[in-house]
Amino acid sequence: MKKLFIYTNILLLLAVSFSSCKxxxxxxxxxxxxxxxxxxxxxxxxxxxxDRVRPAYWNLRTFFFPQVSVYAQTTTFDNVNTAYQSIDxxxxxxxxxxxYPSSNGSGPMALYRSMQAAFPTLSAADQADQQIYLQxxxxxxxxxxxxxxxxWGDIPYSQAGNLETASTIKNPVFDDQKALYTTLIKxxxxxxxxxxxxxxxxxxxxxxxxxxxxxxxSLTKWQAYxxxxxxxxxxxxxxxxxxxxxxxxxxxxSNPSAYPxxxxxxxxxxxxANADVLLQPLVTTTSSTLYSALTEIDSYxxxxxxxxxxxxxxxxxxxxxxxxxxxxxxxxxxxPNKTYRAMPITYTSAQQDTAFNNYSIVDxxxxxxxxxxPGIVITAPEVNFLKAEAYERWGLGNAQNAYNTALxxxxxxYYYLNSIGGGTVPQxxxxxxxxxxxxxxxxxxxxxxxxxxxxxxxxxxHFGFLQSDEAWAEYRRTKYPQLTFPTQTLVNYxxxxxxxxxxxVETSYNINYSAVKAKDxxxxxxxxxxx
Numbered sequence: 001m002k003k004l005f006i007y008t009n010i011l012l013l014l015a016v017s018f019s020s021c022k023x024x025x026x027x028x029x030x031x032x033x034x035x036x037x038x039x040x041x042x043x044x045x046x047x048x049x050x051d052r053v054r055p056a057y058w059n060l061r062t063f064f065f066p067q068v069s070v071y072a073q074t075t076t077f078d079n080v081n082t083a084y085q086s087i088d089x090x091x092x093x094x095x096x097x098x099x100y101p102s103s104n105g106s107g108p109m110a111l112y113r114s115m116q117a118a119f120p121t122l123s124a125a126d127q128a129d130q131q132i133y134l135q136x137x138x139x140x141x142x143x144x145x146x147x148x149x150x151x152w153g154d155i156p157y158s159q160a161g162n163l164e165t166a167s168t169i170k171n172p173v174f175d176d177q178k179a180l181y182t183t184l185i186k187x188x189x190x191x192x193x194x195x196x197x198x199x200x201x202x203x204x205x206x207x208x209x210x211x212x213x214x215x216x217x218s219l220t221k222w223q224a225y226x227x228x229x230x231x232x233x234x235x236x237x238x239x240x241x242x243x244x245x246x247x248x249x250x251x252x253x254s255n256p257s258a259y260p261x262x263x264x265x266x267x268x269x270x271x272x273a274n275a276d277v278l279l280q281p282l283v284t285t286t287s288s289t290l291y292s293a294l295t296e297i298d299s300y301x302x303x304x305x306x307x308x309x310x311x312x313x314x315x316x317x318x319x320x321x322x323x324x325x326x327x328x329x330x331x332x333x334x335x336p337n338k339t340y341r342a343m344p345i346t347y348t349s350a351q352q353d354t355a356f357n358n359y360s361i362v363d364x365x366x367x368x369x370x371x372x373x374p375g376i377v378i379t380a381p382e383v384n385f386l387k388a389e390a391y392e393r394w395g396l397g398n399a400q401n402a403y404n405t406a407l408x409x410x411x412x413x414y415y416y417l418n419s420i421g422g423g424t425v426p427q428x429x430x431x432x433x434x435x436x437x438x439x440x441x442x443x444x445x446x447x448x449x450x451x452x453x454x455x456x457x458x459x460x461x462h463f464g465f466l467q468s469d470e471a472w473a474e475y476r477r478t479k480y481p482q483l484t485f486p487t488q489t490l491v492n493y494x495x496x497x498x499x500x501x502x503x504x505v506e507t508s509y510n511i512n513y514s515a516v517k518a519k520d521x522x523x524x525x526x527x528x529x530x531x
Contacts, residue, residue: 268408
């Protein structure tokens, strides 16, 4: 790895990145009609076109499945003494992909800074038309920056990319995580307000729709996307700063017409393809499947708590499209297991190696061989779970309706993933859903603490391994579900961390690391983690 990204000429990196983009991107998105000056729309499309958002092999195999998914227990893992030890090179790769373009990530920070640098060079007319790209890009940057904070805490942000914006070579400081979260929440509010009122010209709208490979130019969905991510961040700080979160969330949820959300219009039987924020694959080839990422490090077995403790007791209708019973070959003939069940989390590595074929795996149609799997940014079920929490804690609305809507939507969401993978399992009927919602293991009853436990646990189930980063963040924030982790023997790595260590690609070259070195430990908590 060369010097820190701040010393790199970002435009040269962009040129390299663009040259390696898919031909579709080169042809369709890097030649906007509006301007003959810097290609703001091209930067924007490249920012969206990220393998750190899509369920790409490298992101899942090197970052999610060996680390984050283990800490969230959204995938299985080998019960060995290095189970909780992160891999610095993989951490550094993810970290770097946030700051500058590479073959594995879009480099949202570099691309956004390049857009900022290019914008003042445009004519007044072009600025008026292309402001929409900066506003949308800011939402994307904020959403991804929040993930960085949730995993590391303080991060370089305000001074990152200084070479492009100020023509100055400068080591970026580490911004305070609490202050930065406040900035992101305000930025998202400002962006949502912009999209609520902007009226682009017909040419500007056409160009934006063409460049926008995430939401196809829908201004309403960009507004809802900003509001929904803001709701996510406000609820994440809600135990740390309840007064601020409650005030802002109350304003949002009490006026849905002014603050539209990605909530599927509050209906259970919704269409995720139209309602959710999903980054669709550009191409569908066998190399795009999840198979290798899941199977190379034994991440594809059903997880103990999710299947055994949550889904099976509730007779969850998602089970047939989330898991496969699996089985073993006997006398040359494959014999499937009779029931769904997950391997106990307490099994030793030796037990895992000998008993694995007696237990369920993730579904092949929905996951292993699904070449059309989109990148999941934010979904209606998550938003309705957030609303349910706010309603329950602060009396803002009908928490049970929001919870039931979220749970119903999650069922249909996973049947949607199965269907785009070629599955033919019929969706549950309305009566099937009603029976599920009435099951004692998921029914919205009990004390406030018990109801919140239901919300938190079912949201974790919904996230699954495709949103392991959000599952890990919410597990640390809420302490649900109440997972059991085998204690390992490797010194300093006996248990999962509460944050990731800064990678050496940053600590070795940024002199400002000294300001955060003391809190760069595996047991330091992110500021919102106070329960």
